[in-house]
Amino acid sequence: MKSISLYEDKNSVINMLAPMTKVIYIIAALIVPFLLGSNTISVVFIGISILVLIIGKVLKRVVPIIGFSSIIVLSVIIIQGLFRAGNVTPLFSIGPAVFYKEGLLFALDIGINILNILLSFSVLVLTTKPSDLIEGFVRIGLSPRLGYVLISVFQIIPQMTETMVTITDAQRSRGMETEGNLITRIKAFFPLISPVVMSSLVNTKERAIALEVRGFNSKQKKTFLNEEHKTMADIVIKIILVFAIVASIVGRVIIWLK
């Protein structure tokens, strides 16, 4: 079954780290530059993320994630560079369109911010098994029922996507047109989505029953079949990150008081 997650086990040290450690890293990467209002710090975190991704042997897999947002970043560059209120210093022009320095700098800020978010998320997402991540949250107190909801999405979606081909073929063979003018195509949408919904709802009912009879609503404290990830490295890294976050909060307060 094809997975929707981007995770792949590369047997690297980063894979061994606890999911929570990486979550705290994301929080640090986002909050510290934000609180201290500094783009330089964002760039530092970008550097750290890239380094971690290289150690984790997953740097190449960042490309589709960044690619996804690159269109938006491009549109930001164009629109802010051309039209931002307060654009006074022209930098260069392509034909009649003049790109201004202020707008482009603004776009650069946004770009750095986005890149930081994407890379720190990638550190988590490319090196952590989704079930381990959710289990990590359940261990620290997330409701196991909500944990179930999150984790089952990872499996249910590929299952449903696999049925998409069957449904499309079945409806096509019943004479449904999927190409043509807009109205034709709009009309085709309903007979495609309807069977998906119907069978999902029936499956939902039966699955809910199956969960109930396996003690899903038990008030007992849940135990875990898997062993917990925990290494010395986890503890050290977490301390450093938490320290950085606290330091930035203190820094922010100091700036306010000035």
Place this chain on the structure above:
Amino acid sequence: MKKNSMWSLKLNTAALVLIPAAVGINYLGKLFAGLLKLPLWLDSIGTCLAAVLGGPIVGAICGAVNNIIYGLTMDPISTVYALTSAFIGIAVGVCAYKGAMKNVKGAILTGIIAGLVAVVISTPLNMRFWGGTTGNVWGDAAYAWAIANNIPAFLASALDEVIVDAPDKIVTLLIVFGIYKGLPKTLTGLYKNDQEIESLD
């Protein structure tokens, strides 16, 4: 028979299992829209349907989970818009609870409300992260036009978002209405905790 408030946080098992299925329906809706090259996202059919079947809380969780999973598997920025999806779920759930989804007019109204909610929540997010644009060609063109005409960035961004979301949500809610009307009662009654066991003794 006591009717639980629509804001009850106690979700039964069926409602919980509905959520991943609804996220799957969101996914497939988007895939089918892409397959048919329709000019709409149609990626919140599941969330809206879940909100109609299970109420605003189910809708909210569904919307949030949808974006969180999307963020973890494809596009991290989606995670931020979990807020928008959650509020769309709440809005549709409230409208459905008040009886709006009983006819086509009500469905259109619900779609408009959902679209407005999306604009109100997403615009500040768009401003904070992207400077106001959305990445959608038509919406951003409108943004560019507005900025060029000295309209404040905030309003320009809101206009961008309206163009992106309003038609999509209206069509989505019409589709949800069509689906909901065709569902047997045995499937629709399972998700709310509003029934009591009667005694036959």
Place this chain on the structure above:
Amino acid sequence: MAKIVVEHLKYKYPLTDKLALNDISFTIEPGEFIGIVGKNNSGKSTLCQALVGLVPAFYKGAYGGKVYIDHVEVAKSDISEMCKKVGIVFQNPFNQVTGSKISVYEEIGFGLENMGISRTEMIERIDEAMELLDISKYKDRNPFDLSGGQMQRMAIASIIAMRPEVIILDEPTSQLDPQGSEEVFQAVQALSKKGISIIMVEHKIEKIAQYSDKVMLLNDGKLIDFDTPQKIFSMDNILEYGIAPPAFTQICRGLGIYNKESGLYPVTLEEAQNIFFSKGIGGRSNE
């Protein structure tokens, strides 16, 4: 050991007028293998779900009478408590996969985690269950990547690991191919030999005849009869209830081969052979 006592059980699904279960009473002793037969919509599934508590807790509706498992009243208990005593397996193997576990091994452990069982004991129970259902070789596979028969055996293993004293199987082979069905029946036999009470709803009447100590015939929500397979399948008017007796029984009926002491027809090939070879061709014309 768990004794099942049902007294005047009545049930109506929400938004319906007809009683799905209409004043049903019976007792099942520990360790028995009970077959439930009846045509579609006779109340078999509803009855199964009433023994676990899904009726009425999951479906709501209107409920009357009492069901006791081991002296505990089912309707007054949580399903999560009852499921420790009574396990149930359904028709569709696919919908019994939780979807939250990525290996067969972990999937079987799902119920145990919910029950708060310790890790070492979980491992022991899961290994034991996989052994019994002969699925140890699939332990690292994704649950969705199994065949129908394998998935159904995994579902049974998941229930067995919870060590209930009663297991209900509601048409467990309806959606399986012949090989898958055979795998399931063998597994059920193994379970029965371990002393677990089995209640099985099946349309494959030969299997019911072969395995059951007693057979329950339902029709229209009512309990028509609850007796040995020989008695039930020898009923003269059984076809009225939408049930065709096992092939052997029909043949013996046609040939006049029956058990002289009880006046009943055999329900399995072995029985028929015994009568045939030990007493010569028994017929009403003899004696």
